[in-house]
Ligand SMILES: Nc1ncnc2c1ncn2[C@@H]1O[C@H](COP(=O)(O)OP(=O)(O)OP(=O)(O)O)[C@@H](O)[C@H]1O
């Protein structure tokens with residue numbers, strides 16, 4: 001059942017800081033929801049809770065009708081819950097291609113016992129993973145730098161590689177944490193069209209961005225977060241025009 005992401009009563013506090021205050025939020029399959037709010041609002045924390053980096057104090061995370069709240073991050077990823085990281089987390093001394101392969105679920109070459117027992121199948125799987133990684137790079141316009149080390153790749157393209165790595169998991173729900181910061185020109189347009197294509201194929205997409213123009217162009221609707229709470233949901237235009245919310249955003 002492809003219903004997307006549904007989060008209910010998600011709660012988390014770190015000491016005195018409440019990062020998730022009874023959040024109810026759904027991202028339906030095929031929709032692109034923009035998550036906006038000032039620094040420290042809890043947007044990345046929300047992604048950490050949904051993707052399983054951080055355990056909630058209470059609440060539930062459902063993916064396509066299945067409760068994934070108790071599952072580890074890797075298991076959620078296997079079920080199609082993919083995310084990017086605000087601070088990239090790429091391996092600078094590895095090639096673009098290897099960065100994608102390292103994120104692949106159960107990358108067989110990493111398991112020595114299986115390597116010894118099933119070398120034929122593993123070689124086949126690895127070839128398939130490589131072909132898939134090259135295909136993902138093609139889709140995102142980076143096939144030409146597959147064998148370049150990350151350290152030699154400009155920052156804007158590194159951001160796209162972060163997205164490409166998430167695509168290796170065949171996402172059913174994709175969480176993008178500030179994918180546009182530092183990205184411009186062709187990479188900006190490529191990312192827009194890739195995300196639109198994913199949504200058109202039924203993926204639920206949630207995008208955190210401070211770039212309001214990007215959110216306005218891309219998202220079907222927006223959600224405004226502040227102090228761990230969802231304060232408003234609606235079309236992006238009306239959220240950014242709401243003086244109460246802009247005051248919270250800019251702190252004026
Ligand atoms: N592991 C943690 N331990 C303690 N405090 C944390 C932890 N993770 C996040 N916080 C705090 O929670 C609050 C929300 O942080 P979060 O990173 O979710 O904000 P954000 O909305 O993503 O902000 P930005 O737009 O700057 O990325 C901040 O005050 C942050 O310092």
Ligand SMILES: [Mg+2]
Pocket residue numbers: 043044045086
């Ligand atoms: Mg953040």
